[in-house]
Amino acid sequence: MLPSRFVLLDALPKLPNGKVDRKRLPAVELTHDGRAAGAQVYQPPGTADEFQLVQIWRDLLGVDKIGITDSFFDLGGNSLSAVQMMARVRETFGTSLSLRQLFEKPTVSALAQMLDVSRSGIAATAPSERSMAPSALIEEALLPADIVPVAFTPGQPAAPYNRVLLTGGTGYTGAFLLRELLDRSQACIDVLVRAADAEQANLRIRQNMAEYGLWRDADAARLHGIAADIGRPWFGLDRASYSALAESVDLVIHNGALSNYAQSYWQLKPVNVLGTLEVLRFACHSRTKPVHHISSLAVFPVLNGEHHYSEGPLHSPEHVLGGYQQTKWVADRLVAQAGERGLPVCIYRPGQICGSQSSGAASSDTFLNAVIKGCIQAEAALPFDITLEMVPVDFCAAAVAHVALNGQHHGRTFHLTGARRLHWQDVIDMIRDCGFPLRDLSYKDWYRAVVGAVERGEDNELAKYLMLFAEHEPSADVGQTGAALSFDTSQLDAALSGSGIHCKPLDSAMMATYLDYFRRTGFLKPVPAL
Structure with a gap:
């Protein structure tokens, strides 16, 4: 969900009340087809699945020209519209896709590949792109040689x-x-x-x-x-x-x-x-x-x-x-x-x-x-x-x-x-003690209840975190079932x-x-x- 184009300013233009004056922000340089300069080259849909997915995106985002490598979020999508889009995909193609994978690979091309995998009946096993491999983390955690404290001298802080x-x-x-x-x-x-x-x-x-x-x-x-x-x-x-x-x-x-x-x-x-x-x-x-x-x-x-x-x-x-x-x-x-x-x-x-x-x-x-x-x-x-x-x-x-x-x-x-x-469960019981009615549901029914509410446009705070919950269990990022x-x-x-x-x-x-x-x-x- 990173922007495809950045504009660096010495300071943001301000209104008299201290808020940002958006009208004075410089325009992003656009190419002849209305895309941000420096953005990915437009790649049109080439398969029936890609054409249908592009049409769903157009309806939801109000954007006419959508390439198969464009990011859903760069085009103006957010957590709520992502859930609604996946509901449309389920209605159109008769299959449910992973919301978590959409957030990690938010393109028409990636969605089309997910549809192929779903139809094949082969479970997707790709690791979460939010995470790094342990060997890469060990390299990331090497302290640079220039970080060395100066020798002790009188007057050091105490x-x-x-x-x-x-x-x-x-x-x-x-x-x-x-x-x-x-x-x-x-x-x-x-x-x-x-x-x-x-x-x-x-x-x-x-x-x-x-x-x-x-x-x-x-x-x-x-x-x-x-x-x-x-x-x-x-x-x-x-x-x-x-x-x-x-x-x-x-x-x-x-x-x-x-x-x-x-x-x-x-x-x-x-x-x-x-x-x-x-x-x-x-x-x-x-x-x-x-x-x-x-x-x-x-x-x-x-x-x-x-x-x-x-x-x-x-x-x-x-x-x-x-x-x-x-x-x-x-x-x-x-x-x-x-x-x-x-x-x-x-x-x-x-x-x-x-x-x-x-x-x-x-x-x-x-x-x-x-x-x-x-x-x-x-x-x-x-x-x-x-x-x-x-x-x-x-x-x-x-x-x-x-x-x-x-x-x-x-x-x-x-x-x-x-x-x-x-x-x-202790936390749930305390919330109930405070007067809030919480139904006991299976995980799958709980997931459907939350996702269904978001698909209907109802307000739910978990909309921005739904990529952390799969249909059958929470993501491993959230925690491991049975962990104590x-x-x-x-x-x-x-x-x-x-x-x-x-x-x-x-x-x-x-x-x-x-x-x-x-x-x-x-x-x-x-x-x-x-």
């Missing part, structure tokens, strides 16, 4: 830190991290933000914290937004500004990442992998600065049965599937290697981050909450035999801030788990001892605070009246 650099400060977890860093220290905090200038960067920080009830006017004196891009060399800054920042910062907390489970390794790599490399380079520039990296428990293989993982280095990426999971595995390994070269590092691996245990404030933009909302909208429970670690965002933020600002635990890895391991993972937390427990930081167990009462928050913000509709 706690208490005066200046902290935070990435990912305009996200959900980032808002709570900022609140904890501000409350637990006197440090000034520089926040790297994708923005046109410092003014816009500061506005984004302020609005993000305010969304979750975390902003205080006094924060402005200690927060400094920096218009930057962690995925670009030098963070996209000029050399003088970069060097000055590297000289002034005492501590780096790297929370910046894209967490879209539906995207491929290559789509997520620029931020999740290359961004991590740039953070490590920054930490080694001018003077050595400790790096605290927010990884994920998703870096571990999800296998059937009971498996226990220690707070230690990662080894084989075998059975680590999905673009997000694999980019986090690579980033985790890169940070660990930098630590082996002498850079002071800590790695934090949280589970599925959920709402605040104190306020109920929760993000609507997570895969987990999309599944919860999708089930509520379909009034049907997803049947899935899997365990998960749901961890309150404010607990995660407090734990990271406490350990990072303490400055005494470099070289260690910490697992941030929930107070108790949950089975997915557990995680060592002895190092985290020792680091938090005496801090007063505790993770509360998620129960029906806490789930009610999350769902109430979603109702207040409009993410969920009220519980239907009996």
Whole structure:
């Protein structure tokens, strides 16, 4: 779903209210047939199947000239129209195709080949294109030779830190991290933000914290937004500004990442992998600065049965599937290697981050909450035999801030788990306890209920994630049926001892605070009246 053409601008044209002035955006250069210059050469349909598929696309997308190698999404398609298109394909050809394969190969040519395979009765066994082979991941996780900390000199940063650099400060977890860093220290905090200038960067920080009830006017004196891009060399800054920042910062907390489970390794790599490399380079520039990296428990293989993982280095990426999971595995390994070269590092691996245990404030933009909302909208429970670690965002933020600002635990890895391991059925039961009626269906009937709703044009939060669900079972990217993972937390427990930081167990009462928050913000509709 990447655009076929990019136009680079120094800044986006703005309206007086600060929004983008779309009318002043430069037009994309087009060829004589109305296609973007540099796009693939037009290839007309050549078989009966291809002609019929092109006609279906024309009807849905309102585009006249469609080639068999054109991407459905480049032509204006989205998750909803993709589901509706596949319904038309089923009606026209009398066979069901994999929605997941469409998202990976979204062309008429690929669909026609899928139809041939479906008619042959041979099951398609191609691996998910969101994932990389283990051998390729191992190569991706080799730390470049230029990332080496400078030799220790007097004046190297030590706690208490005066200046902290935070990435990912305009996200959900980032808002709570900022609140904890501000409350637990006197440090000034520089926040790297994708923005046109410092003014816009500061506005984004302020609005993000305010969304979750975390902003205080006094924060402005200690927060400094920096218009930057962690995925670009030098963070996209000029050399003088970069060097000055590297000289002034005492501590780096790297929370910046894209967490879209539906995207491929290559789509997520620029931020999740290359961004991590740039953070490590920054930490080694001018003077050595400790790096605290927010990884994920998703870096571990999800296998059937009971498996226990220690707070230690990662080894084989075998059975680590999905673009997000694999980019986090690579980033985790890169940070660990930098630590082996002498850079002071800590790695934090949280589970599925959920709402605040104190306020109920929760993000609507997570895969987990999309599944919860999708089930509520379909009034049907997803049947899935899997365990998960749901961890309150404010607990995660407090734990990271406490350990990072303490400055005494470099070289260690910490697992941030929930107070108790949950089975997915526990989550379903808590939602029901909150008054939402969820039918018990077989997986196949649940899938048909959700897909059918989307095909009819009904709103369902899972529409954008349906490529992660096949007709007979969820994708391996989502998890392995029967998986029951557990995680060592002895190092985290020792680091938090005496801090007063505790993770509360998620129960029906806490789930009610999350769902109430979603109702207040409009993410969920009220519980239907009996």
